Amino acid sequence: MTWKTCTYSGWGRALTATGDIARPERASVLAKLPAAPAIGNKRSYGDAPLNNNGRVIDMTRLDRVLDFDAATGVVTVESGLTIGELARLFAPKGWLPPVMPGTGFATIGGCIAMDVHGKNHHHIGSFGQHVTAITLLQNGKQRRITPKDDTLWRATIGGLGQTGVIVNTSIQMLACKGDVMMVTERRVDGWDEHIVQLDASQASYTVGWIDATARGDALGRGILEEGETGAGLVPKPNPSKSVPFNAPHFALSKPIVRAFNAAYFRRVPSDGRTVVKPIQDFFFPLDRIHDWNKLYGKRGFHQFQCVVPLDQADALRAMLEKIANSGLASPLAVLKRMGEGRAGYLSFPMEGYTLAVDFPNRAAACELIGELEDMTTSAGGRLYLAKDALATPEQMAAMYPELPAWQKAVTKADPTGALATDMTRRLNLRNT
Amino acid sequence: MSDTWIILGATSAIARAFMRDRAETGATLILCGRDMDDMKASAADLHARGAADVHVMALDVRNAKTFTPILDLAANQHGMLNAAVFTGSMPDQAVIDADPSLIDGVIMDSFTGPAQFLQRLAPMMEVRGGGAVVGVGSVAGDRGRLGNYVYGAAKAGFATYMSGLRNRLGRSGVHVMTVKPGPVDTAMTWGLDSMPFMTTPDAAAHDISKGLRKGRNVIYTAGIWRLVMLVIRNVPEPIFKKLSI
Numbered sequence: 001m002t003w004k005t006c007t008y009s010g011w012g013r014a015l016t017a018t019g020d021i022a023r024p025e026r027a028s029v030l031a032k033l034p035a036a037p038a039i040g041n042k043r044s045y046g047d048a049p050l051n052n053n054g055r056v057i058d059m060t061r062l063d064r065v066l067d068f069d070a071a072t073g074v075v076t077v078e079s080g081l082t083i084g085e086l087a088r089l090f091a092p093k094g095w096l097p098p099v100m101p102g103t104g105f106a107t108i109g110g111c112i113a114m115d116v117h118g119k120n121h122h123h124i125g126s127f128g129q130h131v132t133a134i135t136l137l138q139n140g141k142q143r144r145i146t147p148k149d150d151t152l153w154r155a156t157i158g159g160l161g162q163t164g165v166i167v168n169t170s171i172q173m174l175a176c177k178g179d180v181m182m183v184t185e186r187r188v189d190g191w192d193e194h195i196v197q198l199d200a201s202q203a204s205y206t207v208g209w210i211d212a213t214a215r216g217d218a219l220g221r222g223i224l225e226e227g228e229t230g231a232g233l234v235p236k237p238n239p240s241k242s243v244p245f246n247a248p249h250f251a252l253s254k255p256i257v258r259a260f261n262a263a264y265f266r267r268v269p270s271d272g273r274t275v276v277k278p279i280q281d282f283f284f285p286l287d288r289i290h291d292w293n294k295l296y297g298k299r300g301f302h303q304f305q306c307v308v309p310l311d312q313a314d315a316l317r318a319m320l321e322k323i324a325n326s327g328l329a330s331p332l333a334v335l336k337r338m339g340e341g342r343a344g345y346l347s348f349p350m351e352g353y354t355l356a357v358d359f360p361n362r363a364a365a366c367e368l369i370g371e372l373e374d375m376t377t378s379a380g381g382r383l384y385l386a387k388d389a390l391a392t393p394e395q396m397a398a399m400y401p402e403l404p405a406w407q408k409a410v411t412k413a414d415p416t417g418a419l420a421t422d423m424t425r426r427l428n429l430r431n432t
Numbered sequence: 433m434s435d436t437w438i439i440l441g442a443t444s445a446i447a448r449a450f451m452r453d454r455a456e457t458g459a460t461l462i463l464c465g466r467d468m469d470d471m472k473a474s475a476a477d478l479h480a481r482g483a484a485d486v487h488v489m490a491l492d493v494r495n496a497k498t499f500t501p502i503l504d505l506a507a508n509q510h511g512m513l514n515a516a517v518f519t520g521s522m523p524d525q526a527v528i529d530a531d532p533s534l535i536d537g538v539i540m541d542s543f544t545g546p547a548q549f550l551q552r553l554a555p556m557m558e559v560r561g562g563g564a565v566v567g568v569g570s571v572a573g574d575r576g577r578l579g580n581y582v583y584g585a586a587k588a589g590f591a592t593y594m595s596g597l598r599n600r601l602g603r604s605g606v607h608v609m610t611v612k613p614g615p616v617d618t619a620m621t622w623g624l625d626s627m628p629f630m631t632t633p634d635a636a637a638h639d640i641s642k643g644l645r646k647g648r649n650v651i652y653t654a655g656i657w658r659l660v661m662l663v664i665r666n667v668p669e670p671i672f673k674k675l676s677i
């Protein structure tokens with residue numbers, strides 16, 4: 001049958017939708033479906049991939065490599081292919097996806113529709129900046145677009161799938177030395193040092209892992225990880241494990257979280273270390289435990305991710321202080337420095353610092369996130385739609401000044417609103 | 433010199449996963465089926481995954497004329513020849529009840545079509561004295577059930593054919609393996625009532641490859657279905673006829 005009625009959710013599992021899902025396995029089947037929003041692997045945390053009481057098209061079975069030019073490194077793929085599989089296939093040939101988010105399960109369609117960023121954003125920009133062509137399906141008609149299609153292009157990249165179904169994509173891959181990573185890990189004792197180290201890092205890939213439970217002098221302590229691609233032999237990646245059922249509450253209780261973070265911090269010797277890792281272990285460390293989102297139990301969790309301009313590092317510190325003092329946050333927050341690169345009207349990146357923190361879905365945490373959102377707005381920063389489940393329409397308008405331009409292009413591309421999702425409705429993104 | 437795999441029903445999701453597995457071993461693949469555009473897309477994909485060479489051939493198992501070009505191509509391949517059958521169709525039992533003439537097609541897609549093809553390929557494999565034949569049947573062929581007994585009958589016929597072919601080709605060193613999947617999460621089962629012990633195309637392909645490595649005769653995928661079907665096959669007919677499972 002074409003449609004299957006399901007109740008489904010994003011990665012955070014706090015919001016759910018019930019509706020019909022089609023999952024075409026070939027392009028000819030996709031072409032005959034009525035217009036509906038496309039979804040990937042639902043690795044967005046909130047309601048971007050949800051359409052309650054409506055239909056969605058699951059693209060994950062349209063996952064083939066259609067063309068590869070070994071001379072230029074341009075690859076054309078169906079948009080349901082995952083970024084992890086793209087990396088696995090091409091790294092041994094000397095090419096990596098130019099930008100990789102923290103999960104290998106994100107599809108290429110999802111990477112475009114969120115204009116994702118990676119640990120190399122400060123050098124190379126966002127995913128969309130490396131896309132050279134997109135085939136869109138709009139009301140049953142295919143249309144190939146390139147950066148020359150100025151407004152439609154910028155409304156599509158980072159555009160939450162609202163301009164049409166992304167069917168195929170051409171990507172300029174990044175030449176790499178091989179399929180292993182040389183990773184240097186260093187302990188960082190506190191916030192100021194973390195910022196200094198991030199500013200000073202010359203590495204191709206840089207990320208700061210923060211212990212969001214550390215307070216006082218230890219606020220912002222964590223591990224700075226820097227990586228370069230390399231060639232050589234490493235042990236095979238560990239097979240992934242899965243979480244078979246919803247975890248009980250105590251799994252993420254305060255003492256366990258504290259103990260985990262302290263152990264995580266201390267695993268790196270005080271004078272640092274350099275290790276060789278398979279690329280997936282460096283780029284997608286969390287994927288090694290399948291369905292780890294179930295650790296948060298049935299109620300799910302939220303991730304708060306914001307970016308603030310460079311001169312607002314103190315505002316970010318104040319947010320972290322609030323988070324640490326609340327005792328509500330989960331193990332392992334992420335701190336990164338971002339460059340300016342962005343390719344769409346609604347792309348998240350701006351030059352500055354980005355912080356991402358997980359919270360179990362509880363009333364107190366939602367309230368805290370609300371405060372953090374306001375602090376983000378006051379700092380001239382913005383929230384990431386791939387993570388958001390709680391923001392308001394007013395906040396979006398303030399954070400995304402190009403929203404009206406996006407709306408204009410989207411209204412033209414999808415006049416009937418057939419591609420609207422729970423997220424576009426909650427945030428009134430399409431201004432209806 | 434690479435192995436050659438002839439894939440009948442190359443547009444099936446299980447076939448796609450199996451072909452990817454073969455491509456990573458550096459095999460040559462001959463994709464046979466009806467949807468040429470889809471097979472072209474798969475051919476590009478398999479190239480990128482390491483296949484030595486990929487051919488796309490039109491095949492309708494209901495039309496034996498389409499076999500000749502494929503067999504000619506196979507004859508020209510060096511190295512061992514192998515074949516895997518994924519064709520099959522499962523119209524709703526109610527649709528068949530309304531138009532019993534559909535039964536012929538169901539039998540052709542799952543059984544007599546691929547059997548006629550394999551019958552023509554067999555001598556070539558005997559001469560080369562090796563290679564493997566994989567035939568995908570179904571647990572539905574293990575016992576006739578209310579919901580899909582025409583499909584089940586076709587799969588049962590095919591399983592019996594495969595067992596005979598094994599008896600014949602085993603003498604020439606050809607490995608013949610029958611695969612009996614339980615429910616697999618593909619377009620064929622999408623949106624049907626939820627089914628127990630559902631497996632994925634990737635896991636099914638993995639089981640097939642493992643069965644080939646180990647030289648197995650009959651495999652179930654997911655493996656638990658061997659046990660389930662053992663039980664179901666042994667329910668006495670007076671009781672079974674009253675069940676609707």
Ligand SMILES: Cc1cc2nc3c(=O)[nH]c(=O)nc-3n(C[C@H](O)[C@H](O)[C@H](O)COP(=O)(O)OP(=O)(O)OC[C@H]3O[C@@H](n4cnc5c(N)ncnc54)[C@H](O)[C@@H]3O)c2cc1C
Nearest residue numbers: 040041042043044101102106107109110113116117161166
């Ligand atoms: C553990 C983890 C780590 C992460 N790390 C990062 C990170 O470092 N950097 C970062 O930027 N993001 C990160 N993310 C977020 C993730 O990369 C994005 O949410 C991404 O969009 C997920 O891809 P998906 O295929 O699951 O898309 P989904 O979540 O299913 O969909 C996302 C959006 O894309 C649209 N969409 C999907 N496919 C198509 C298509 N074919 N055509 C049109 N529209 C489509 C959907 O409608 C939806 O609006 C992380 C997520 C997780 C779970």
Ligand SMILES: NC(=O)c1ccc[n+]([C@@H]2O[C@H](COP(=O)([O-])OP(=O)(O)OC[C@H]3O[C@@H](n4cnc5c(N)ncnc54)[C@H](OP(=O)(O)O)[C@@H]3O)[C@@H](O)[C@H]2O)c1
Nearest residue numbers: 441443444445446466492493518519520570615616618620
């Ligand atoms: N999915 C399950 O739960 C399940 C369970 C047990 C057994 N199986 C068996 O597994 C095999 C693969 O199934 P699937 O799940 O991947 O579903 P599928 O996509 O429907 O696969 C069936 C394949 O058979 C092909 N085919 C049908 N009639 C044909 C004909 N006359 N000539 C040429 N090709 C023909 C189809 O080609 P077109 O693309 O041209 O239609 C398609 O590629 C089938 O034999 C099926 O019976 C499946």
